Amino acid sequence: MSNQLPVEYVEAESVDAxxxxxxxxxxxxxxxxxxxxxxxxxxGIETPDRLVDISGIDALRGIxxxxxxxxxxxxxxHDRIAASATVRDHARALAEATDSVGDYQAKHQGTIxxxxxxxxxxxxxxxxxxxxxxxxxVRGPNxxxxxxxxxxxxxxxxxxIEPDELLTEIAIPDGARSGYIRTxxxxxxxxxxxxxxxxxxxxxxxxxxxxxNGAKPYPIRLPRVEETLAGGxxxxxxxxxxxxxxxxxxxxxxxxxxxxxxxxxxxGLVRSYCQQALERASVSPAVDS
Amino acid sequence: MSQEKKSADSxxxxxxxxxxxxxxxxxxxxxxxxxxxxxxxxKNGCDEGVCGACNVILxxxxxxxxxxxxxxxxxxxxxxxxxxxxxxxxxxHPLQEEFLDRGAAQCGYCIPGVLLSGYDLLQRDTVPTxxxxxxxxxxxxxxxxxxxxxxxxxxxxxxRLPDAEPAAEGEH
Numbered sequence: 001m002s003n004q005l006p007v008e009y010v011e012a013e014s015v016d017a018x019x020x021x022x023x024x025x026x027x028x029x030x031x032x033x034x035x036x037x038x039x040x041x042x043x044g045i046e047t048p049d050r051l052v053d054i055s056g057i058d059a060l061r062g063i064x065x066x067x068x069x070x071x072x073x074x075x076x077x078h079d080r081i082a083a084s085a086t087v088r089d090h091a092r093a094l095a096e097a098t099d100s101v102g103d104y105q106a107k108h109q110g111t112i113x114x115x116x117x118x119x120x121x122x123x124x125x126x127x128x129x130x131x132x133x134x135x136x137x138v139r140g141p142n143x144x145x146x147x148x149x150x151x152x153x154x155x156x157x158x159x160x161i162e163p164d165e166l167l168t169e170i171a172i173p174d175g176a177r178s179g180y181i182r183t184x185x186x187x188x189x190x191x192x193x194x195x196x197x198x199x200x201x202x203x204x205x206x207x208x209x210x211x212x213n214g215a216k217p218y219p220i221r222l223p224r225v226e227e228t229l230a231g232g233x234x235x236x237x238x239x240x241x242x243x244x245x246x247x248x249x250x251x252x253x254x255x256x257x258x259x260x261x262x263x264x265x266x267x268g269l270v271r272s273y274c275q276q277a278l279e280r281a282s283v284s285p286a287v288d289s
Numbered sequence: 290m291s292q293e294k295k296s297a298d299s300x301x302x303x304x305x306x307x308x309x310x311x312x313x314x315x316x317x318x319x320x321x322x323x324x325x326x327x328x329x330x331x332k333n334g335c336d337e338g339v340c341g342a343c344n345v346i347l348x349x350x351x352x353x354x355x356x357x358x359x360x361x362x363x364x365x366x367x368x369x370x371x372x373x374x375x376x377x378x379x380x381x382h383p384l385q386e387e388f389l390d391r392g393a394a395q396c397g398y399c400i401p402g403v404l405l406s407g408y409d410l411l412q413r414d415t416v417p418t419x420x421x422x423x424x425x426x427x428x429x430x431x432x433x434x435x436x437x438x439x440x441x442x443x444x445x446x447x448x449r450l451p452d453a454e455p456a457a458e459g460e461h
Contacts, residue, residue: 004321009361035357039338039357053359104424187339
């Protein structure tokens with residue numbers, strides 16, 4: 001039961017110290033809450049030489065208002081985000097997503113940064129951050145880099161972060177109704193999750209962003225769903241047509257299929273939960289931008 | 290979070306109020322180190338952060354699955370295991386008595402973790418609703434009881450504990 005984690009363990013006191021360690025020769029992984037990384041180490045999915053613990057860097061923790069949006073530090077835990085009035089008022093889909101996270105301990109220990117770096121199809125925050133048009137901020141040897149969520153999630157087990165970079169915060173822009181919903185397996189992980197963000201003017205949708213996680217191995221937007229919504233009213237018929245369009249947005253050949261749910265099952269869930277996410281977003285309070 | 294340290298071979302912790310030096314093997318988790326030191330109430334259930342059998346209360350972090358915590362990260366920390374529920378005279382905590390009286394434990398494997406989840410909840414919420422208790426137990430897997438008696442036992446213990454009722458409600 002021992003020797004499951006790398007032999008070398010370092011507690012970092014500052015972002016600069018982390019960057020120095022990441023620039024070294026050792027293959028290094030960052031650990032914060034441990035809920036994403038440690039199970040992967042135990043399964044042998046990742047076998048780094050060194051763990052750098054960032055949980056003591058308080059500058060990476062917290063939620064604030066900044067530049068017409070909400071800024072969330074990488075170390076902020078799911079329960080803090082879910083309980084934040086700021087997030088609930090300005091980025092409702094993310095509040096709902098973090099509130100859905102598996103169980104009490106995972107919510108209390110797991111961090112938004114770890115969730116977005118690993119971006120597992122079972123995770124809640126990715127679809128919400130993608131639908132909300134979030135920006136992920138990393139720091140590396142050449143300074144700060146701001147990455148659109150759309151470029152962040154770029155492949156199975158892959159995000160846009162480089163091995164010498166640290167995710168420091170995410171930024172969510174204001175100004176839309178939004179909502180999130182998921183269906184979960186026995187362990188509390190999501191099977192399929194959908195988040196929707198609607199720019200509205202009266203009863204009319206000016207533009208929509210809809211994202212799904214758990215369909216493909218990484219979160220994706222649903223462009224045909226978004227097109228169906230744009231310029232229309234927010235009625236049941238429109239929502240149903242938009243959800244049908246989801247079936248054309250997801251290539252059946254690339255659906256996630258595992259012991260929890262096969263591809264066909266997932267496709268049905270995508271349609272159904274797409275419709276429910278749109279319902280939630282349409283009844284959510286509008287945000288003043 | 291003091292200074293950097295690398296691959297220490299032991300950590301100092303305070304377990305249920307007793308100072309102890311725990312040997313740690315390189316790359317081991319807190320669960321593994323605690324069990325090797327004889328703290329067998331910290332169960333190894335799934336070893337992957339799902340079942341809650343290895344729950345401990347770790348310093349300011351509160352309720353934690355010890356199978357996900359690098360042992361090396363715990364130097365200087367307070368650790369509470371289920372034995373920490375006993376009072377100074379070794380009497381059971383009201384939570385434990387209610388679990389016994391209501392048949393809330395069957396095989397018992399998950400029970401230390403469940404009791405610590407219940408204890409942690411009662412620290413945060415002295416009058417928990419049934420829903421709050423179910424939420425607090427969402428990170429514990431019990432294959433025997435179906436959770437109903439556990440929820441009832443935690444509720445009953447909450448009623449027995451001081452501060453469970455508003456202060457004006459009379460004597461205790």
